[in-house]
Each structure stands twice: as C-alpha cells, then as structure tokens.
Amino acid sequence: MNKLAKKGLLLGGIGFVVGILIGLGVWLASSGGHPVLSEISPFELIVGGIYGMLAMGGSVSYDVEHWSILRCTLTHLVPTFLGFYVMGFVQGWLIPGSTLFWIMTVCWLVAYLFIWLSQYLIWHKKIKALNEELKKMKKR
C-alpha cells in the first residue's frame, strides 16, 4: 500500500473518531446541562463519524505532488460535498430542492471557492518571492 493510501486511511480513522466526538459534543450541548443517555442516537453518531472520515481522509488529495491546487480542491470537494448530502438525505433533515438544500449548496461552493482562492493567493505570493530570489541570484 502506498504512502498516500496509508495516510488517507489514518486520517480517515481519525476523522471518524472526531466525527463521533463532535456528535457527542452536540448531544452534550443540546442537553442543557442534563445529558440523558437514552437520547443518544447511535445511527447519527456513526453517520457523523463517516462524514468526518470522508472529510479528513479526502484531505490527502492535497498531498498528491503533481496535482494543481484546483484539482486538489475539487477532489476534496467531491467526497465531502456528496457525503454531506447523502448523510443529510439519509438522516432526513435535508430534502432535495428545499430552500435549505440550495442554501447549503451555495455555501459549499462558496466555501471551496474561497479555499481555492486563498491557496492560490498564498502560492502566488510564494512564487513571486521565488522569482525575486532568482533575479537576485542572477544579478550576482
């Protein structure tokens, strides 16, 4: 198994645990200080874990050396975006075509556009610095 796959699995595992912990956190926060064990839904916890696994596991796309930032971002977007919707449909709180559905879609796309743009600007700055160093080197 190559390094990327191993890292993907490791991050996926961590994401799963984090997803469950967030689920537990939400349960605690919504209990108003009086948590009741019977109100925990194992199904929702597992769904949250799977989503965490997809989001964190998918982040290995940024480690593929020869991929562009755009490709990495889109590759990460696909599992998280689709995963989120599938989870929402399965749990029944996201209905296709509903207002929430469209709001979430727009939010997702804007968020990822922002991720790509910020990455692009960061790298743009670094490349500019590289070119300046290169010029300095050539002047010597």
Added chain:
Amino acid sequence: MTDNLIIIVDDDADSLANAKSLLEGQYTKVRAIRSGADLLKLTAKHAPDMILLDILMPEMDGFEAYRLLREQEKKLGRNPAPVIFLTGENDTISEQHGLTIGASDFIRKPFNREILLRRIQNAIQSAKTIENLTEEATVDKMTGLLNKAGATGKLPTLCAEEEGTLTMLDLDNFKLVNDLYGHEMGDNVLKAFARILREASSEGDCLCRTGGDEFLAFFRRILRKKEADALAKELNMRMVQACRDLMGAEFDIPIGVSLGMARVPECGRSYDELTRFADAALYQVKQGSKHSAAIYSPDPQAVKEDDLESEMSRLTQILKERNRPGTAMWPGQEGITWIYRFLCRYANRAMKLLFSVTVAEADSKESFAEAVKGFSEVLADTLRESDAILQSRPGRFFVLLPDLGEEDAQQIVRRILDGWAESGTHAGVKVEYILQPQEISSPQAGDVSQIAVYDGGRIALLHPKDFIRIYTENRRLCVMATSGRYESRITLREFEDLLDPGIFVRISRFEIVNLRKISSFDLSMAGTIRIIFSNGEETWVARRYVREIHTKLDQLSKGGEAHE
C-alpha cells in the same frame, strides 16, 4: 418407413390429399403445400430430400418455383434437392422442358402408388449418390474442409457474387512439427487447425485446404483490417494452445498462422486475380513478422503499414520463450555465439566453463554415451535458467555463466560435481573442467566523465555509450550507472551531494534541477507551480519542495555556500 422429408406442392386440394395419403405410409415426414411461394418459405428453413412439384399452378407455376428454389439453395450453400414435376396433362413439351432444366423425373397424375414410390426412391438415391461422389471429389478427407477442386468449384462463385475477403492462410514453421514430432503429429496439428478455423468462421464462409499447410477461405464478415487482425490474433492464440495440448509441455516451436487477404469486391471479382492478390499479401506477412494478417492493397506501402502496437505484439509473440522448462538453455552453436557476444558487450561480469567427460573403457561399467548423457542431465538440472550450455563435441560441454564472479562460479562447479557424484558410481569416468572469466569489452568506469543533463527521471551522461537509470530498491530511490563493468548504486541523496548541493535542488520525488538553468517560476490558473528553463522547457514542481528551493536560492543570491 424412412425419415426423408418429402414436400408435395399442388394447388389442387384433392390431388394433394391423394399424393399425401399415398406417401404417408412410406415416409414419416410428408409436407403438403399449395403454392410455390409456400414452398420457398418452407425450404428456407428446411432442406428437403425430395420435392414433388406441380407445374400448373396459379400465380407461380412449377418452373418458376423450381428456378427460385435453385437460386435459394445456391444462396444458402445447399446441395440441390431432387425435384419431380407433376402434371395432369399429356404434355411432352413441358416434360422435355422440366427434364432439361434439371428435374429428376416427371410424373403424370393420377398417380400409381407403386410407380410413384419407386420413382421417388430412385430420385433420392441418385441425388445421394451424386452428393457422395461430389463430396468425395471435393472434400479433403483429413480436415473435412473443401479440397482444391472444391475450392475451385465454390470460391469463384462466392467471389463473383458476395462481399467479403478471399483469404490465403499458411501455417508458420509447420515443417518443424513434421521434422521434430513426426508426420502423424503434423496431421493432428492440421486437423486441429481445421477445427479452429471452422469455429472461428461464420455461417456462409467457405473454408478449403488447398495443399500441405495451405488453406484458402472466403470470409463474409471480415472486411476491415481491424477484423482481420482480430481473426489472426484469435487463430494464432488458439493454435498455440492446441499445439500445447497436442505436443505437451516440451512444445517449443514458434508455430502460428499467417493470413493474406484480398477484399471483395474492392480488389475485383475475378477469382484468379483475387487469389494472386491474397498471395501477395500473404508473402508480405511471411517476409515480415508472420503470425498476422495483411490485406492486399495496390499501394505496396499500404500493405506494409501496420500500427506499432500490433507489430510489437506480433514480434513479442514470435520472440518470447514458450514453455520455459526451468533449466539452463541449450541454444545450439549459433545461439550461444550470439549470447556470448551479447555478454561481451553488455554484461558486467560473466564466467565461461568447459567440462570434459572421458571414459577409460577398461575400468568403466558404463559406456561413453551413457556417461555423457548422464552428465548432460546433471548439468541441466544443476545450472540456472540464465546459464547456457553447448555440447561442442562428444563429451565436451561449454557453459556460459552470466552475472557471476569467479568465487560464485566455483560454487556452481562444486554443485555440478557433487550432483554428478550423487547420480551414481562412475568408476572409470573422468570429469575435468576449466573455468575462466569471460572477456568484457564494454566501456570502463573511467569513461564516465560527468553528468550533463537532467530530464524527468532520466540522467544522460556525456559519455555517449553510457546511461544511468533511477529505480527504487528496498523503498530507497537509487541511481545506477551501467557501463560494462562499472556499476554503482547510491541513494539519490548521495547522488545529489556528488553533483553539488548548492546548485542542484530537488523539485519532486524524482527530479532535481540545476538552479542556474531556471529562467522563472510560474503559477498556472489551476494552481500548478511550474519551472521555465532558459531553453524554454517546462516542468512542474511539487509544492513541498518550494521552501527548499527558496532557501537554496537565498543562499545563492547572498553568494553563500553554493558554488558551481
């Protein structure tokens, strides 16, 4: 009662019923129909053994139905069914016409049962006799395909009327089967090929064996090069498998099939011309890589044209070793000569070994021949697959041991001698040997002067005959320079240090570049970091090396440690 299919065609219901009742006691399958059109519908699905055909019928008379029936039979590739015309008239002109156009007999109504049955029986028997004689004259008994006479009878018609390819097929290296395995095995191979050919053909194709290992076929569905290549590939693949089944694991003959094709009607409709064209295409294949197909084209260049992939696949098929026995090679005098010369040019090291087996007749219980045979078996069992053996003369064995030093070769000699000792008591048999390193004439390590170019994982050296390759070993990226005896294995890190750590920088897992050759860095819209070299070439940079590049550039711009 016989199970021949008899069809009676008559528009008169009474006459039809009468004929049917007369025949039903004698024949189990009697079909009575009312018109010529119905007859043609029925014969399209079933081949009758006899047709009783009334002449006077409305819409389509008996003669017209007969003509259409013969056309249908020709189209379907069937033998003509015997036809007896029926009529109620005393009409000698019709009778004469009927017999002239090929009817078996002529019967007038009303029928006499005995005469009717006798005439039907005679007509069926005559037809069967003709069929048998025709088959004997036109069918190749061994393969069951048409013979040359059959081909000459049938193929011209197909070429004149149908669309497809006239194909000449020839078995490659078939002679070796006869020479090495005998003619009986040769016949079995031919039978197997005929079976494969039959299975690979479609309905309406015509297959003939025109002589020895030569075949001629008309394929209706093979019209394009792609289909021809697919057919050649299938035939070759199945042929090798069939030979393996027939000759067993030791089968090692590069047998195959070459096909020369002429398209019909593009290349014409004349059988003789088409045969010549197919022969020319076959010649083209035979002169080339064999085991493949070529379609004739008036433009000679077009016949030669072939895509690289299929050419490579055919060459691989021919060159590859079949049924590798797992023992050392016995390539013969010529083969070992080429191996020897190749090792001289390429190998880093190799040893040569010469054994002598002699027998002192007075002291020995085994003959010289037995001793030599026994020793050759020990050699074959002991040596590696990569070693090569030649029996230079009786009792002398020359062995090439590639990629071995003297110490390792001595071990192999000891193993051979131990194996020989263990194979029995060989009193009076003397085994001697001489072991020497093989002369290596490839460039020496000193020839490699400096690394000149780096480009996408390949490193070229200034020395024109040398090269370096990068590979991974034990999960380490390594660089190996191969130049005759010179061979070095270092890690990429060591290699980079050798180059000059200040000038070169890693830009990806497999790439290092000279910073002084970089013209600029660039970021594409998609976010790929690129390096543009002074000579205009471009390559991409892994993001994780950008910091390292920056540091090195910084060092160089400050005139620090880096030096060229």
